Amino acid sequence: MNHILHCAIAPHLKTALDLHQRTSGLSLSEILEQALSQYLEVGEETLFQTSTINALVEGVYRGDLTVAELKEHGDFGLGTFNDLDGEMVVLDGQVYQLRSDGTAHVVEDGIKTPFATVTVWNQDIFAKSQDPLTYDQLQNHLSRLLPSENMFYAIRIEGTFKQIKTRTVSRQTEPTRLIDAAAQATIYTFNNIGGTLVGFWVPLYMQTVNVPGFHLHFLSKDLSVGGHLLDCLTDDITIALDETPFTQIALPDTSAFRSVDLTKDTRHELEAAEQDR
Ligand SMILES: [Zn+2]
Known part of the structure; x- marks a missing residue:
């Protein structure tokens, strides 16, 4: 309060x-x-995450960190929920679940996450754009705003979008790899919609730990729909960046995480799972 x-x-x-x-x-x-x-x-200038992205790629979909614990480390971020039950957006201290039907819901504090990244939002850089930018063009635009590709940035883009294309993973009942779960994800296109893109820039040297490059999730202004961003066409947006020079990683104390083989190079699988195909 x-x-x-x-x-x-x-x-x-x-x-x-x-x-x-x-x-x-x-x-x-x-x-x-x-x-x-x-x-x-x-x-707070710390980026906090639970688990590692390569564990999620390998199908470690159950973590031991609750939404309540996650909120202690930040009010802004993204992730997913145990059993890969939808995409997560953390915005202004509220945690939202973006379900496979595309709808957004506030989640209870007891729900757990196998992978999430948050920070306490603290804006460092601010810019506006009224150009119609595709996701590729938006990424180029954001790259020019980043003071250094070797630092972590939380990214908050608010405004109106001519188009937003998202995907939302669905709850997995059988063991799967992330690439297979993502391939079954539902894709939605929203036209002329207001909302917020919430996410991060993660340096490429962190590619086994978190999603390298830009990773954004969308939540509509009326908090009703959203998903993992695949593509967009921006309209009138503001772009805010928060540089977070410190990182903190809480590894899940679970038998699945302790025993999974995390020595494999999963870059191409991750790329295929995260991007538009
Ligand atoms: Zn995502």
């Missing part, structure tokens, strides 16, 4: 604050939170 502050500030600070609000696109609350967290050194 957020608190309301009433306080007096000097005129020159108010002028500077107004100017920053106009140029950054941030709300007054966001600016004050960033400023206070820096001053008081309680800011």
Whole structure:
């Protein structure tokens, strides 16, 4: 729960604050939170993840981390749920399950995740675009905004989209590899829709640990539909990036994770599972 502050500030600070609000696109609350967290050194600059992406590729679909525990590490991110039961979006502290029918639902705290990545959202870079960008073009655009490809970034893109193409994995009842589960996933196309793309840039050197490159999930503005982004055509969007210089990985303490062979090169399988075909 957020608190309301009433306080007096000097005129020159108010002028500077107004100017920053106009140029950054941030709300007054966001600016004050960033400023206070820096001053008081309680800011979170950590990307937290549970398990590794190559374990998910190998079909380790059950983790031991609950949604409640995940929320302690961040209010923004993505992932999936045990048994690969849909795609996850974490936005403004709320965890949403994007089910195989394309619909979005708030999930209960006791649900577990086999793979998820979150951070405490703290915007560092802000840009706007009104160009119609496909996902390929959007990725090129984002690449130019990244200060370094060797750092981790949380990415929040909000606005309107002429088209969004998503896929949503469905609950697996038999052991499968991620590539096979993804091949059966349902694909949806949404036209002229408002919403948020939530995701990350992960450096290529981390390719066995997390999804390398850009990885985005979509949640509609009315919180009703979404999925793992395959393609898009943007309309009027704002792009915000949060650089997170620290990473923390919680490995599942499960027999499946302890015994799975994670020495194989699964790059091509992961690429096929994550991208549009
Ligand atoms: Zn995804």
